Amino acid sequence: MSMQHFETQEGEFQLKPLSREGIQAALSKAEKYRLLNDPSMAESICLDILKIDPDNKDAAIVLLLALTDQFGNPGVHQAVKQAKELANGFKDDYNRLYYSGIIHERQGTNALNSGNPGSHFDAYEWYTEAMKYYEKSEAIQPQGNDDAILRWNTCTRIIAKHKLGPRPKDDFIPILE
Known part of the structure; x- marks a missing residue:
């Protein structure tokens, strides 16, 4: 599995993968962040889940809903x-x-x-x-x-x-x- 790298002013970072055992707990957290009106956090968690389990329908649904929660924000066209x-x-x-x-x-x-x-x-x-x-x-x-x-x-x-x-x-x- 390839790692995704991000460049910042301070250097380079790479995302850390979730464990398969942590998927259900992460999904629960994503749902909670949506309820707390923090859709970008929910989006990030769902992307982590889908990186490990691309066919996870529940994560895809929460991700879709988190994206729609952001429709009023800048960058709406990408969402x-x-x-x-x-x-x-x-x-x-x-x-x-x-x-x-x-x-x-x-x-x-x-x-x-x-x-x-x-x-x-x-x-x-x-x-x-x-x-x-x-x-x-x-x-x-x-x-x-x-x-x-x-x-x-x-x-x-x-x-x-x-x-x-x-x-x-x-x-x-x-x-x-």
């Missing part, structure tokens, strides 16, 4: 790209669709909170796109798993609460002389 790559990498259709919905929903929340001109139209588009993913995942959800319904309902309530709607059509036709 979105990484989250989409993770979602597209899920082997089962339900998780691929459901977590794609999460990504779109979080982008809607980011747009809604940005306060940028026209961002309420962007938020509406992100939320409705998320709802399409949730509907698709609902159709194939595991028995007793209503997560997609809960997320769809949340998007519906946010749209209603903030009176979000589609972007108006631009009917402007320039007069040519």
Whole structure:
């Protein structure tokens, strides 16, 4: 296994690998750091887990969620790209669709909170796109798993609460002389 090296002003450092026996405890810590609103720490822990166990679905999910927690921060485009790559990498259709919905929903929340001109139209588009993913995942959800319904309902309530709607059509036709 190759080590990843990092250059700093003080010299070079390399990451230390986790033990396989420590994966479950590390995953628990990553979940706790997400709950403590420290998504970059959760992200780092999940990257360590996935370095040792690349097929660890739980670590991939926590990593995806930690990335979406960072959507309002600088560098959001890289976090979105990484989250989409993770979602597209899920082997089962339900998780691929459901977590794609999460990504779109979080982008809607980011747009809604940005306060940028026209961002309420962007938020509406992100939320409705998320709802399409949730509907698709609902159709194939595991028995007793209503997560997609809960997320769809949340998007519906946010749209209603903030009176979000589609972007108006631009009917402007320039007069040519």
